[in-house]
Amino acid sequence: MTLLTTAVVLLAVVVAVHLLFTFGLVARLRELQKNGGGGAHVHNTQVPKPGTVVRPFSVTDTDGATITEADLDGPVQVGFFQVGCGPCRMLSDALVSAPPKARFVSIVNGDPDAPDATERLIAKVGGLGRVVVIGVDDPVLTSFEVVAYPTLLYTHSGVVTASGTRLDDFANASGAPAQVA
Structure with missing residues (x-):
């Protein structure tokens, strides 16, 4: 017992x-x-900070034209999206509903195992501006210091002026040049 x-x-x-x-x-x-944290969306903790200088890069867009850091003259918005990413789908839907006024470049992390999904995302963000398709760990991610999807950057002459993962992260963004970090 x-x-x-x-x-x-x-x-x-x-x-x-x-x-x-x-x-x-x-x-x-x-x-x-x-x-506002936790889960797949960690608010503004993994995005490049304003003042970050975009390092040299060279990528080819879906039209076969080369894009480099020199193409970031003036105000340019850059969105980083990944195939199969729910928050990326929400951000791209919001951008398509309210297209940005500045030039826009979409960097799409394609999925070679899901070419149809990759093509759908390319077509969706294609109306926003130029589109670049990259793979995992592409050097362009290092150039922009992007470590998570989605990431949306406002740049001015190659310097990040605002960054976030949702459109409401930019409610008070001015697009004016930021102090270089």
């Missing part, structure tokens, strides 16, 4: 500890949701 009592007490302790961890985890998730 003593062995059974010990086993029940030990099991009760383990269950209580797990329950405490679960309550702690739920509290942390609620705090993250309240502050």
Whole structure:
């Protein structure tokens, strides 16, 4: 009987500890949701900061023309999208509904295993401006310091003036040149 009592007490302790961890985890998730973070969308923490200088790059757009950092003269918006990314779909829908006034370049991380989905995304963002299709870890991502999808950048003469992952991140963006970081 003593062995059974010990086993029940030990099991009760383990269950209580797990329950405490679960309550702690739920509290942390609620705090993250309240502050706009957590999940697949971490608000403005992984985007290039205003003042970041775009490093040299060279890519070819879907029309076969070369785009380099020199093409970022004046105000240019650059959107980074990935095939199969839900937040990317939401951002691209918002951009198509309210097209930007500045020149726009879409950088699409295509999926070789989903060519139809890649073509649909290219067609969707094609109405915004020039489109470039890249692969995973393409050097252009390093040039812009982009580490997450989606990312939307406002640039002026090769310097990031505003950045975010949603259109409402730009509610107060001016598009004016930023101080170089």
